[in-house]
Amino acid sequence: MLLDPDAENDVAYELCQIVGRAILPYRSSVDDEQVHGTAFFFQGGDDPVGESLLTAANLVGAAGGELGLRASVTEPAGVAPAAVSATEIVPGWARFPGDGVAVLPTAGLHRYAGDGGWRWRVQPVPAGIAAGPEVVARLGADADSAFVLAHGVREDGSRPLEVAIERVVRDGDDVRITTELPPGYVGAPVFVVQADTAGEVSLYCLGLVLPGVGGHPVATFDRIRAVLPATPGDV
Structure with a gap:
């Protein structure tokens, strides 16, 4: 979504x-x-x-x-x-x-x-918001809003908690954040908001950020589980 x-x-x-x-x-x-x-x-x-x-x-x-x-x-x-x-x-x-x-x-x-x-x-x-295969399947080539909670890296070396609002897409089994994230974001959880078939809107933890260039693969929770x-x- x-x-x-x-x-x-x-x-x-x-x-x-x-x-x-x-x-x-x-x-x-x-x-x-x-x-x-x-x-x-x-x-x-x-x-x-x-x-x-x-x-x-x-x-x-x-x-x-x-x-x-x-x-x-x-x-x-x-x-x-x-x-x-x-x-x-x-x-x-x-x-x-x-x-x-x-x-x-x-x-x-x-x-x-x-x-x-x-x-x-x-x-x-919590396990209740970990994305299942049906959540991953609802992603597609059209970008969805994605939210990454991470500890970035400031010039002085401090590691504040940050939220990056990004875009996520899916191509087959490949789920990706479409832009390259700042240092410190690899390993961070990725969240999305989706409506199910009944129209109920829910928050899901899609998975975690993997290393990438120009964007980032996401290890989705079906793989993590x-x-x-x-x-x-x-x-």
Whole structure:
């Protein structure tokens, strides 16, 4: 669904309220260069064991992987560190390069927080809005409004939470954001608004941003869901 600018701004604002605390900055090092991206919490069901952190596979597994923390995602105030090294979390990332996705079961993150005397205060993207195949199928060559929640990279190195309002199209199995996004957006969740066959309008998390030039492929949630059961968890 292609929305008018006022409606797009309304959706962007609501997304920040609903899932703003699901989104975290991620940083790694590849060939001695800093690579910045975004990761987000996803709640796969009512069971806490189903909670995962998701990002793009190319961001993880490299030396220096680090998850940034904002004051709003932890409590009590002033106790959590500014960042969590990926090497501190067990089990670690599971990479699925064929799908472009990396998954981190969050049991290790919660244990790390508990050992440090703090706890997470996040708003995971809920399973109920994760796009199914029917949502993906409704996309086509005509552009739809897309909303990307990410931690961009400012000139001073800060990583503010941002919303990019973009366009998404589908060509066969290929779902793409049509423009190249700023640094820090790879791995971020992509949201769309659609009307179903009954005319009911709903918000969906389409998937996550993958690396690209001149645009970005989207790893859609039908692909992401396929790897979640195989992810080595900590139960």
